Amino acid sequence: MTDLSESSAPRTPLQLFQNWFAEARQHPEILLPDAMTLATVDHDCRPSARMVLLKSYDERGFVFYTNYNSRKARELEANPYAALVIYWSQLDYQVRVEGSVARVSNQESDVYFQTRPRESQIGALASPQSEVVTSREELETRARELDAFHGNRRIKRPEHWGGYRLQPARIEFWKGRPGRLHDRILYERQANGDWSIQRLAP
Numbered sequence: 001m002t003d004l005s006e007s008s009a010p011r012t013p014l015q016l017f018q019n020w021f022a023e024a025r026q027h028p029e030i031l032l033p034d035a036m037t038l039a040t041v042d043h044d045c046r047p048s049a050r051m052v053l054l055k056s057y058d059e060r061g062f063v064f065y066t067n068y069n070s071r072k073a074r075e076l077e078a079n080p081y082a083a084l085v086i087y088w089s090q091l092d093y094q095v096r097v098e099g100s101v102a103r104v105s106n107q108e109s110d111v112y113f114q115t116r117p118r119e120s121q122i123g124a125l126a127s128p129q130s131e132v133v134t135s136r137e138e139l140e141t142r143a144r145e146l147d148a149f150h151g152n153r154r155i156k157r158p159e160h161w162g163g164y165r166l167q168p169a170r171i172e173f174w175k176g177r178p179g180r181l182h183d184r185i186l187y188e189r190q191a192n193g194d195w196s197i198q199r200l201a202p
Helices: 013-026 071-078 106-113 118-126 136-150
Strands: 035-041 047-053 056-058 061-067 081-088 093-103 161-175 183-189 195-199
Touching: 013 056, 013 093, 013 161, 035 061, 035 071, 047 061, 047 071, 061 071, 061 106, 106 161, 118 136
Parallel strands: none
Antiparallel strands: 035 047, 035 081, 056 061, 061 161, 081 093, 093 161, 161 183, 183 195
16 A cells, blocks of 8 residues: 555445555564554553554454453553554554453453463463562473373363453554655544544644
């Protein structure tokens, strides 16, 4: 895509995101096209941000997974609103997403958990995410013990681990242009569920 115009943009942001994401996934120099920054705010209105992976998306929103006892999860439970930023520098594309967040269903988390590599399943069990640990050896010992305990048996998703879905209220698509006159197209969800489309100054 050489330009980004409010007149030619799809009526819904999902189609435009699908197009950009497909382009990023096909780019040979983009190793993690699904990497995105997740920003949250705690009960004192102090922000924090970290990288997570986009695991699925549809008209309902953008899904990522984590430990429900982690810092990000605690902040989301206290303030269920968040922002995502995805940036593909090789394409000069940026996507910003803002909206409310809720847990996905247990069934959805169960299905995804079983697609993870076994060592990642063990890691979800072994790591008290965001908590202080005495050493790396403590984590590795815990992982070995859990691996031995489960043997060849199927590992069940722990209750403290699962997904969140960010349902977007605003999605901004940014395309770099010469002279810093970048294209910025903002989609905002209206009360009736439709999307408005506006151009923002760079």
